[in-house]
Amino acid sequence: MNFDGYADLGVAAAAELVNHLAEGWAQGALRRLPQSGSQRARLAAATEAAIWGRGSVLGGAEAEELIQLAARLRLVFASRSAGDADGTAHLVNSLLRDYRAAPQLATHDGEPWHLHFHSQDREVGRVEARGATCAVALATVIGSGWASRLGTCAAERCDLVFVDTSRKGSRRFCSLRCLNRDKVARFRSRHPEGGPASQESPAPTFPL
Ligand SMILES: [Zn+2]
Ligand SMILES: [Zn+2]
Incomplete structure:
Protein backbone atom coordinates (compact mmCIF):
# COMPACT_ATOMS: atom_id res chain seq x y z
CA MET A 1 0.00 0.00 0.00
CA ASN A 2 1.20 3.48 -0.83
CA PHE A 3 0.34 6.63 1.04
CA ASP A 4 2.29 8.87 -1.30
CA GLY A 5 5.84 8.56 -2.60
CA TYR A 6 7.49 11.07 -0.32
CA ALA A 7 5.38 10.31 2.72
CA ASP A 8 6.17 6.59 2.37
CA LEU A 9 9.87 7.27 2.54
CA GLY A 10 9.51 9.78 5.34
CA VAL A 11 7.41 7.62 7.67
CA ALA A 12 9.62 4.61 6.98
CA ALA A 13 12.63 6.75 7.87
CA ALA A 14 10.90 7.92 11.08
CA ALA A 15 10.26 4.31 12.13
CA GLU A 16 13.86 3.33 11.37
CA LEU A 17 15.19 6.22 13.43
CA VAL A 18 13.05 5.17 16.40
CA ASN A 19 14.01 1.52 16.08
CA HIS A 20 17.73 2.21 15.91
CA LEU A 21 18.31 5.36 17.93
CA ALA A 22 15.62 5.54 20.63
CA GLU A 23 16.02 3.63 23.87
CA GLY A 24 13.38 1.12 24.81
CA TRP A 25 12.41 -2.52 24.62
CA ALA A 26 13.34 -4.45 21.53
CA GLN A 27 11.96 -7.97 21.11
CA GLY A 28 12.24 -8.86 24.76
CA ALA A 29 15.50 -7.10 25.62
CA LEU A 30 16.01 -3.65 27.08
CA ARG A 31 18.02 -1.60 24.64
CA ARG A 32 20.10 1.30 25.84
CA LEU A 33 22.24 3.55 23.69
CA PRO A 34 25.98 3.44 24.30
CA GLN A 35 27.33 5.95 26.82
CA SER A 36 30.46 6.93 24.97
CA GLY A 37 30.16 9.87 22.63
CA SER A 38 32.15 8.24 19.87
CA GLN A 39 30.05 5.08 19.97
CA ARG A 40 26.87 7.12 19.89
CA ALA A 41 28.19 9.09 16.92
CA ARG A 42 29.08 5.89 15.07
CA LEU A 43 25.64 4.41 15.72
CA ALA A 44 23.89 7.59 14.58
CA ALA A 45 26.04 7.87 11.45
CA ALA A 46 25.46 4.22 10.53
CA THR A 47 21.70 4.63 11.00
CA GLU A 48 21.63 7.82 8.96
CA ALA A 49 23.62 6.19 6.16
CA ALA A 50 21.40 3.09 6.20
CA ILE A 51 18.27 5.22 5.80
CA TRP A 52 19.42 7.97 3.49
CA GLY A 53 22.30 6.39 1.66
CA ARG A 54 26.01 6.64 1.81
CA GLY A 55 28.01 9.77 1.63
CA SER A 56 26.70 11.15 4.89
CA VAL A 57 29.18 11.71 7.67
CA LEU A 58 27.57 13.07 10.81
CA GLY A 59 29.55 15.16 13.24
CA GLY A 60 29.28 14.49 16.99
CA ALA A 61 26.80 17.31 17.59
CA GLU A 62 24.68 16.21 14.65
CA ALA A 63 24.70 12.65 15.98
CA GLU A 64 23.21 13.83 19.28
CA GLU A 65 20.64 15.90 17.39
CA LEU A 66 19.63 12.82 15.41
CA ILE A 67 19.29 10.80 18.65
CA GLN A 68 17.08 13.59 20.04
CA LEU A 69 14.96 13.51 16.89
CA ALA A 70 14.52 9.74 17.29
CA ALA A 71 13.29 10.23 20.88
CA ARG A 72 10.71 12.77 19.71
CA LEU A 73 9.53 10.52 16.90
CA ARG A 74 9.15 7.69 19.45
CA LEU A 75 6.67 9.90 21.33
CA VAL A 76 4.58 10.33 18.18
CA PHE A 77 4.29 6.57 17.65
CA ALA A 78 3.64 5.97 21.37
CA SER A 79 0.93 8.62 21.55
CA ARG A 80 -0.70 7.30 18.37
CA SER A 81 -0.60 3.71 19.65
CA ALA A 82 -2.19 4.85 22.92
CA GLY A 83 -5.08 6.25 20.89
CA ASP A 84 -4.36 9.87 21.80
CA ALA A 85 -5.24 11.61 18.53
CA ASP A 86 -5.00 15.14 19.97
CA GLY A 87 -1.67 14.50 21.64
CA THR A 88 -0.28 12.94 18.47
CA ALA A 89 -1.34 15.93 16.37
CA HIS A 90 0.25 18.37 18.82
CA LEU A 91 3.50 16.40 18.83
CA VAL A 92 3.64 16.38 15.03
CA ASN A 93 2.83 20.08 14.88
CA SER A 94 5.66 20.89 17.23
CA LEU A 95 8.03 18.79 15.10
CA LEU A 96 6.90 20.69 11.99
CA ARG A 97 7.60 23.95 13.80
CA ASP A 98 10.86 23.04 15.51
CA TYR A 99 12.40 21.46 12.41
CA ARG A 100 11.17 24.38 10.28
CA ALA A 101 9.35 22.29 7.70
CA ALA A 102 8.85 24.34 4.55
CA PRO A 103 7.83 22.45 1.42
CA GLN A 104 9.65 23.80 -1.61
CA LEU A 105 10.18 22.60 -5.16
CA ALA A 106 13.86 22.13 -5.78
CA THR A 107 16.10 21.12 -8.64
CA HIS A 108 19.71 20.01 -8.31
CA ASP A 109 22.14 17.47 -9.70
CA GLY A 110 20.33 17.48 -13.05
CA GLU A 111 17.09 16.20 -11.47
CA PRO A 112 13.70 17.58 -12.54
CA TRP A 113 11.86 19.86 -10.12
CA HIS A 114 10.75 17.83 -7.10
CA LEU A 115 9.39 18.46 -3.66
CA HIS A 116 11.65 18.97 -0.67
CA PHE A 117 10.02 19.14 2.77
CA HIS A 118 12.66 21.17 4.49
CA SER A 119 13.62 24.78 4.33
CA GLN A 120 16.10 25.61 1.58
CA ASP A 121 17.93 28.16 3.71
CA ARG A 122 21.64 27.56 3.56
CA GLU A 123 22.02 27.43 7.31
CA VAL A 124 19.61 24.51 7.68
CA GLY A 125 21.54 21.62 9.16
CA ARG A 126 21.22 18.10 7.92
CA VAL A 127 19.40 16.79 10.99
CA GLU A 128 16.97 19.70 10.84
CA ALA A 129 16.23 18.73 7.22
CA ARG A 130 15.77 15.08 8.21
CA GLY A 131 13.43 16.08 11.01
CA ALA A 132 11.36 18.24 8.67
CA THR A 133 11.10 15.38 6.19
CA CYS A 134 9.90 12.95 8.87
CA ALA A 135 7.48 15.51 10.31
CA VAL A 136 5.84 16.36 6.97
CA ALA A 137 5.55 12.67 6.12
CA LEU A 138 3.90 11.90 9.48
CA ALA A 139 1.58 14.88 9.06
CA THR A 140 0.65 13.74 5.55
CA VAL A 141 -0.14 10.19 6.67
CA ILE A 142 -2.08 11.28 9.77
CA GLY A 143 -3.85 14.10 7.95
CA SER A 144 -4.97 11.71 5.22
CA GLY A 145 -6.74 9.40 7.66
CA TRP A 146 -3.98 6.79 7.93
CA ALA A 147 -2.89 7.42 11.52
CA SER A 148 -3.77 3.86 12.50
CA ARG A 149 -0.99 2.67 10.20
CA LEU A 150 1.64 3.99 12.59
CA GLY A 151 2.05 1.17 15.08
CA THR A 152 3.98 0.02 18.13
CA CYS A 153 4.64 -3.68 18.64
CA ALA A 154 1.95 -5.31 20.80
CA ALA A 155 4.25 -8.00 22.23
CA GLU A 156 5.42 -7.79 25.84
CA ARG A 157 8.74 -6.06 26.38
CA CYS A 158 8.90 -4.67 22.87
CA ASP A 159 8.19 -1.15 21.74
CA LEU A 160 9.71 -1.24 18.30
CA VAL A 161 7.55 0.70 15.86
CA PHE A 162 6.37 -0.01 12.34
CA VAL A 163 4.42 1.45 9.46
CA ASP A 164 1.65 -0.93 8.50
CA THR A 165 1.52 -1.02 4.71
CA SER A 166 -0.53 -4.23 4.56
CA ARG A 167 -3.80 -4.18 2.68
CA LYS A 168 -5.93 -4.98 5.71
CA GLY A 169 -4.04 -2.74 8.06
CA SER A 170 -4.28 -5.19 10.95
CA ARG A 171 -0.60 -5.61 11.72
CA ARG A 172 0.19 -5.76 15.46
CA PHE A 173 3.81 -6.85 15.76
CA CYS A 174 7.19 -5.53 14.72
ZN1 LIG B 1 16.26 16.85 -3.93
ZN1 LIG C 1 8.27 -6.49 18.72
Whole structure:
Protein backbone atom coordinates (compact mmCIF):
# COMPACT_ATOMS: atom_id res chain seq x y z
CA MET A 1 0.00 0.00 0.00
CA ASN A 2 1.20 3.48 -0.83
CA PHE A 3 0.34 6.63 1.04
CA ASP A 4 2.29 8.87 -1.30
CA GLY A 5 5.84 8.56 -2.60
CA TYR A 6 7.49 11.07 -0.32
CA ALA A 7 5.38 10.31 2.72
CA ASP A 8 6.17 6.59 2.37
CA LEU A 9 9.87 7.27 2.54
CA GLY A 10 9.51 9.78 5.34
CA VAL A 11 7.41 7.62 7.67
CA ALA A 12 9.62 4.61 6.98
CA ALA A 13 12.63 6.75 7.87
CA ALA A 14 10.90 7.92 11.08
CA ALA A 15 10.26 4.31 12.13
CA GLU A 16 13.86 3.33 11.37
CA LEU A 17 15.19 6.22 13.43
CA VAL A 18 13.05 5.17 16.40
CA ASN A 19 14.01 1.52 16.08
CA HIS A 20 17.73 2.21 15.91
CA LEU A 21 18.31 5.36 17.93
CA ALA A 22 15.62 5.54 20.63
CA GLU A 23 16.02 3.63 23.87
CA GLY A 24 13.38 1.12 24.81
CA TRP A 25 12.41 -2.52 24.62
CA ALA A 26 13.34 -4.45 21.53
CA GLN A 27 11.96 -7.97 21.11
CA GLY A 28 12.24 -8.86 24.76
CA ALA A 29 15.50 -7.10 25.62
CA LEU A 30 16.01 -3.65 27.08
CA ARG A 31 18.02 -1.60 24.64
CA ARG A 32 20.10 1.30 25.84
CA LEU A 33 22.24 3.55 23.69
CA PRO A 34 25.98 3.44 24.30
CA GLN A 35 27.33 5.95 26.82
CA SER A 36 30.46 6.93 24.97
CA GLY A 37 30.16 9.87 22.63
CA SER A 38 32.15 8.24 19.87
CA GLN A 39 30.05 5.08 19.97
CA ARG A 40 26.87 7.12 19.89
CA ALA A 41 28.19 9.09 16.92
CA ARG A 42 29.08 5.89 15.07
CA LEU A 43 25.64 4.41 15.72
CA ALA A 44 23.89 7.59 14.58
CA ALA A 45 26.04 7.87 11.45
CA ALA A 46 25.46 4.22 10.53
CA THR A 47 21.70 4.63 11.00
CA GLU A 48 21.63 7.82 8.96
CA ALA A 49 23.62 6.19 6.16
CA ALA A 50 21.40 3.09 6.20
CA ILE A 51 18.27 5.22 5.80
CA TRP A 52 19.42 7.97 3.49
CA GLY A 53 22.30 6.39 1.66
CA ARG A 54 26.01 6.64 1.81
CA GLY A 55 28.01 9.77 1.63
CA SER A 56 26.70 11.15 4.89
CA VAL A 57 29.18 11.71 7.67
CA LEU A 58 27.57 13.07 10.81
CA GLY A 59 29.55 15.16 13.24
CA GLY A 60 29.28 14.49 16.99
CA ALA A 61 26.80 17.31 17.59
CA GLU A 62 24.68 16.21 14.65
CA ALA A 63 24.70 12.65 15.98
CA GLU A 64 23.21 13.83 19.28
CA GLU A 65 20.64 15.90 17.39
CA LEU A 66 19.63 12.82 15.41
CA ILE A 67 19.29 10.80 18.65
CA GLN A 68 17.08 13.59 20.04
CA LEU A 69 14.96 13.51 16.89
CA ALA A 70 14.52 9.74 17.29
CA ALA A 71 13.29 10.23 20.88
CA ARG A 72 10.71 12.77 19.71
CA LEU A 73 9.53 10.52 16.90
CA ARG A 74 9.15 7.69 19.45
CA LEU A 75 6.67 9.90 21.33
CA VAL A 76 4.58 10.33 18.18
CA PHE A 77 4.29 6.57 17.65
CA ALA A 78 3.64 5.97 21.37
CA SER A 79 0.93 8.62 21.55
CA ARG A 80 -0.70 7.30 18.37
CA SER A 81 -0.60 3.71 19.65
CA ALA A 82 -2.19 4.85 22.92
CA GLY A 83 -5.08 6.25 20.89
CA ASP A 84 -4.36 9.87 21.80
CA ALA A 85 -5.24 11.61 18.53
CA ASP A 86 -5.00 15.14 19.97
CA GLY A 87 -1.67 14.50 21.64
CA THR A 88 -0.28 12.94 18.47
CA ALA A 89 -1.34 15.93 16.37
CA HIS A 90 0.25 18.37 18.82
CA LEU A 91 3.50 16.40 18.83
CA VAL A 92 3.64 16.38 15.03
CA ASN A 93 2.83 20.08 14.88
CA SER A 94 5.66 20.89 17.23
CA LEU A 95 8.03 18.79 15.10
CA LEU A 96 6.90 20.69 11.99
CA ARG A 97 7.60 23.95 13.80
CA ASP A 98 10.86 23.04 15.51
CA TYR A 99 12.40 21.46 12.41
CA ARG A 100 11.17 24.38 10.28
CA ALA A 101 9.35 22.29 7.70
CA ALA A 102 8.85 24.34 4.55
CA PRO A 103 7.83 22.45 1.42
CA GLN A 104 9.65 23.80 -1.61
CA LEU A 105 10.18 22.60 -5.16
CA ALA A 106 13.86 22.13 -5.78
CA THR A 107 16.10 21.12 -8.64
CA HIS A 108 19.71 20.01 -8.31
CA ASP A 109 22.14 17.47 -9.70
CA GLY A 110 20.33 17.48 -13.05
CA GLU A 111 17.09 16.20 -11.47
CA PRO A 112 13.70 17.58 -12.54
CA TRP A 113 11.86 19.86 -10.12
CA HIS A 114 10.75 17.83 -7.10
CA LEU A 115 9.39 18.46 -3.66
CA HIS A 116 11.65 18.97 -0.67
CA PHE A 117 10.02 19.14 2.77
CA HIS A 118 12.66 21.17 4.49
CA SER A 119 13.62 24.78 4.33
CA GLN A 120 16.10 25.61 1.58
CA ASP A 121 17.93 28.16 3.71
CA ARG A 122 21.64 27.56 3.56
CA GLU A 123 22.02 27.43 7.31
CA VAL A 124 19.61 24.51 7.68
CA GLY A 125 21.54 21.62 9.16
CA ARG A 126 21.22 18.10 7.92
CA VAL A 127 19.40 16.79 10.99
CA GLU A 128 16.97 19.70 10.84
CA ALA A 129 16.23 18.73 7.22
CA ARG A 130 15.77 15.08 8.21
CA GLY A 131 13.43 16.08 11.01
CA ALA A 132 11.36 18.24 8.67
CA THR A 133 11.10 15.38 6.19
CA CYS A 134 9.90 12.95 8.87
CA ALA A 135 7.48 15.51 10.31
CA VAL A 136 5.84 16.36 6.97
CA ALA A 137 5.55 12.67 6.12
CA LEU A 138 3.90 11.90 9.48
CA ALA A 139 1.58 14.88 9.06
CA THR A 140 0.65 13.74 5.55
CA VAL A 141 -0.14 10.19 6.67
CA ILE A 142 -2.08 11.28 9.77
CA GLY A 143 -3.85 14.10 7.95
CA SER A 144 -4.97 11.71 5.22
CA GLY A 145 -6.74 9.40 7.66
CA TRP A 146 -3.98 6.79 7.93
CA ALA A 147 -2.89 7.42 11.52
CA SER A 148 -3.77 3.86 12.50
CA ARG A 149 -0.99 2.67 10.20
CA LEU A 150 1.64 3.99 12.59
CA GLY A 151 2.05 1.17 15.08
CA THR A 152 3.98 0.02 18.13
CA CYS A 153 4.64 -3.68 18.64
CA ALA A 154 1.95 -5.31 20.80
CA ALA A 155 4.25 -8.00 22.23
CA GLU A 156 5.42 -7.79 25.84
CA ARG A 157 8.74 -6.06 26.38
CA CYS A 158 8.90 -4.67 22.87
CA ASP A 159 8.19 -1.15 21.74
CA LEU A 160 9.71 -1.24 18.30
CA VAL A 161 7.55 0.70 15.86
CA PHE A 162 6.37 -0.01 12.34
CA VAL A 163 4.42 1.45 9.46
CA ASP A 164 1.65 -0.93 8.50
CA THR A 165 1.52 -1.02 4.71
CA SER A 166 -0.53 -4.23 4.56
CA ARG A 167 -3.80 -4.18 2.68
CA LYS A 168 -5.93 -4.98 5.71
CA GLY A 169 -4.04 -2.74 8.06
CA SER A 170 -4.28 -5.19 10.95
CA ARG A 171 -0.60 -5.61 11.72
CA ARG A 172 0.19 -5.76 15.46
CA PHE A 173 3.81 -6.85 15.76
CA CYS A 174 7.19 -5.53 14.72
CA SER A 175 8.33 -8.90 13.43
CA LEU A 176 7.56 -12.57 13.10
CA ARG A 177 9.75 -13.08 16.14
CA CYS A 178 7.46 -10.97 18.34
CA LEU A 179 4.33 -12.55 16.88
CA ASN A 180 5.71 -15.91 18.01
CA ARG A 181 6.90 -14.60 21.41
CA ASP A 182 3.37 -13.34 21.96
CA LYS A 183 1.84 -16.69 20.99
CA VAL A 184 4.12 -18.54 23.38
CA ALA A 185 3.30 -16.09 26.20
CA ARG A 186 -0.44 -16.52 25.63
CA PHE A 187 -0.11 -20.28 25.42
CA ARG A 188 1.80 -20.40 28.72
CA SER A 189 -0.75 -18.20 30.46
CA ARG A 190 -3.52 -20.56 29.37
CA HIS A 191 -1.58 -23.67 30.42
CA PRO A 192 -0.12 -23.16 33.89
CA GLU A 193 2.97 -25.16 34.84
CA GLY A 194 2.66 -28.87 35.40
CA GLY A 195 -0.27 -29.51 33.08
CA PRO A 196 0.35 -32.08 30.36
CA ALA A 197 -0.33 -29.44 27.73
CA SER A 198 2.64 -27.38 28.86
CA GLN A 199 4.96 -29.61 26.83
CA GLU A 200 3.36 -28.54 23.60
CA SER A 201 4.21 -25.33 21.95
CA PRO A 202 2.16 -23.37 19.48
CA ALA A 203 3.20 -23.53 15.86
CA PRO A 204 4.57 -20.30 14.44
CA THR A 205 2.38 -18.88 11.73
CA PHE A 206 2.22 -16.09 9.23
CA PRO A 207 1.25 -13.37 8.73
CA LEU A 208 2.26 -10.69 11.21
ZN1 LIG B 1 16.26 16.85 -3.93
ZN1 LIG C 1 8.27 -6.49 18.72
